[in-house]
Amino acid sequence: MRDQEPAPLDAERRLSTKQAAELLGVKPETVYAYVSRGQLSSRRVTGGRGSTFDAAEVEALARRNRRDGAGGSGSGSGSGSGGELSVRTRLTLIESDHYYFRGVDAADLAARHTYEEVAEWLWTGRLRPGSTFTAPAGSVAVARRAVEALPGHAAPTDLLRVATIAAATADPLRFDLSEDAVLGTARTLIPTLVAALPPAGRDRRDEGPLAHRLWTRLTGRDPDEASLRALDTALALLVDHDLAASTLAVRVAASARAHAYAAVSAGLGVIEGPLHGAASGHAHRLLRDVLDQGDAAPVIADELRAGRRVPGLGHRLYPGEDPRARALFALLERIPRAEPALLAARDIVETTARHAPLHANVDLALAVLTTSCGMPSTAGETIFAVARTAGWIAHALEEYGERPMRMRPSGLYAGPKPPQALPE
Known part of the structure; x- marks a missing residue:
C-alpha cells in the first residue's frame, strides 16, 4: 500500500x-x-x-x-505550560546550555561582532558591519538635565529611567509605532542613555563604539583594549534572554501600544528587583568579600548561615554551564589584572560545590569584570540595563505586529464567594 x-x-x-x-x-x-x-x-x-x-x-x-496538569478543569486557570505564560517569538531560543539569536549561537555572535552589530541582527535579522549609534544633541541635553536634578544617592536604574522619560519628551513623533520609526528610536535612545550617565572620572567620551563611551561612565581608570573588548562582549551577550521578567513587562506595555520609550521604561522598572538586574551587584559584593578575606569558605558560610542563596551561581534555564559566563570568563582570562578576581570566583564555585554543585552564571562573570576594572558594585546593573534595552525594543517591535491587548491573562479569583453583604 x-x-x-x-x-x-x-x-x-x-x-x-x-x-x-x-x-x-x-x-x-x-x-x-x-x-x-x-x-x-x-x-x-x-x-x-x-x-x-x-x-x-x-x-x-x-x-x-x-x-x-494545567488543563481539563474547564476553568481556564491553567496557562497550558505549568502555569507559565507562553509567547511565540522569533528572537531568542534557549536550549541545551546554549542560547540563540534568530537561530544563530548568541555567544558566537558576541565573540565576532560588536554590541551594536548584534543589536541590529536581533532587530532586523541583518548584520550591519560597522554599525554605530548616535545620540541627538537635543535628546542628550534634556536627558542630562533630568539626570543631574536627581539626588546623589540615586541608583543607576533611577538615572536610566529618568533619562528614558526625558528623551521621550524630546521626541514628538514617539507615538509612531511603524518598524522604521521604532528602529530609529532604538538607535538613538541607547546612546542617549549612556550619554546621560555622569562620568566616573574626568573623561566623558561621547563618540566611538558604545562600549568605549560606557566605560567612562563606569570607571575612572584608563581602558585597555582587552578590557574594552570584554565590556563590549558583555553588552552583546546580555542583549536578550527570552522572556525574562523585564522583557515580559515590555511586551505587556507594547501590547497596549505604549510607545518604545514607555516600553523600555517598563523593563527598567522590573530590573531593579534583586532577583533580576540587580543580581550582579550581590555577586560583586560577595567577590569583594572573598578578595578581602583571601578565602571563600568563611564568606560562603556566612551566606548559608543567613539562609541566603549564594549569588552568582546556578541558573534555572541552564542545568549545566551558563554560556554567557563561559564566553565572558574566556575574555577575562586574557586580562592580567583580572587574575585575582578570577581566582576568587573559582574559589567561590569550588567551595560552594561541597554544598551544591552549581556552575558560575553571568552575574559572577560580570562581578569579575567590574571588580577587576575598578567599577562600583552597581556597574553590572548598568551594563545589564543598557545591553538589554536593545532586546526590549526587539520584543516591543515583535509585539507591535501582534493583536493589540493580547497580553491580558485572566485572574483566578480566590476571594469570598459573592454576593457578600455590604460592609458596615
Missing part, C-alpha cells in the same frame, strides 16, 4: 472553537483565553463570525496541559 501524499501547507487541518474546546477539555471561553495569552493562534472564518484553530497547535497544547 502506497503512503499518502503529504497535505499541502495551505491545507492544514483546522478545528472549530467547539472542537478545540473538546480536545483541550475546557470551555469555549477558555480557548479564546489561550489565544489572548499567545498560546494559540486563531483565524477568522471567511464570511462568518467564528474562528478556526490549527489542529496540530491545539493538540500540542493539549499534550502540554496533560503533562503539566
Whole structure:
C-alpha cells in the first residue's frame, strides 16, 4: 500500500472553537483565553463570525496541559505550560546550555561582532558591519538635565529611567509605532542613555563604539583594549534572554501600544528587583568579600548561615554551564589584572560545590569584570540595563505586529464567594 501524499501547507487541518474546546477539555471561553495569552493562534472564518484553530497547535497544547496538569478543569486557570505564560517569538531560543539569536549561537555572535552589530541582527535579522549609534544633541541635553536634578544617592536604574522619560519628551513623533520609526528610536535612545550617565572620572567620551563611551561612565581608570573588548562582549551577550521578567513587562506595555520609550521604561522598572538586574551587584559584593578575606569558605558560610542563596551561581534555564559566563570568563582570562578576581570566583564555585554543585552564571562573570576594572558594585546593573534595552525594543517591535491587548491573562479569583453583604 502506497503512503499518502503529504497535505499541502495551505491545507492544514483546522478545528472549530467547539472542537478545540473538546480536545483541550475546557470551555469555549477558555480557548479564546489561550489565544489572548499567545498560546494559540486563531483565524477568522471567511464570511462568518467564528474562528478556526490549527489542529496540530491545539493538540500540542493539549499534550502540554496533560503533562503539566494545567488543563481539563474547564476553568481556564491553567496557562497550558505549568502555569507559565507562553509567547511565540522569533528572537531568542534557549536550549541545551546554549542560547540563540534568530537561530544563530548568541555567544558566537558576541565573540565576532560588536554590541551594536548584534543589536541590529536581533532587530532586523541583518548584520550591519560597522554599525554605530548616535545620540541627538537635543535628546542628550534634556536627558542630562533630568539626570543631574536627581539626588546623589540615586541608583543607576533611577538615572536610566529618568533619562528614558526625558528623551521621550524630546521626541514628538514617539507615538509612531511603524518598524522604521521604532528602529530609529532604538538607535538613538541607547546612546542617549549612556550619554546621560555622569562620568566616573574626568573623561566623558561621547563618540566611538558604545562600549568605549560606557566605560567612562563606569570607571575612572584608563581602558585597555582587552578590557574594552570584554565590556563590549558583555553588552552583546546580555542583549536578550527570552522572556525574562523585564522583557515580559515590555511586551505587556507594547501590547497596549505604549510607545518604545514607555516600553523600555517598563523593563527598567522590573530590573531593579534583586532577583533580576540587580543580581550582579550581590555577586560583586560577595567577590569583594572573598578578595578581602583571601578565602571563600568563611564568606560562603556566612551566606548559608543567613539562609541566603549564594549569588552568582546556578541558573534555572541552564542545568549545566551558563554560556554567557563561559564566553565572558574566556575574555577575562586574557586580562592580567583580572587574575585575582578570577581566582576568587573559582574559589567561590569550588567551595560552594561541597554544598551544591552549581556552575558560575553571568552575574559572577560580570562581578569579575567590574571588580577587576575598578567599577562600583552597581556597574553590572548598568551594563545589564543598557545591553538589554536593545532586546526590549526587539520584543516591543515583535509585539507591535501582534493583536493589540493580547497580553491580558485572566485572574483566578480566590476571594469570598459573592454576593457578600455590604460592609458596615
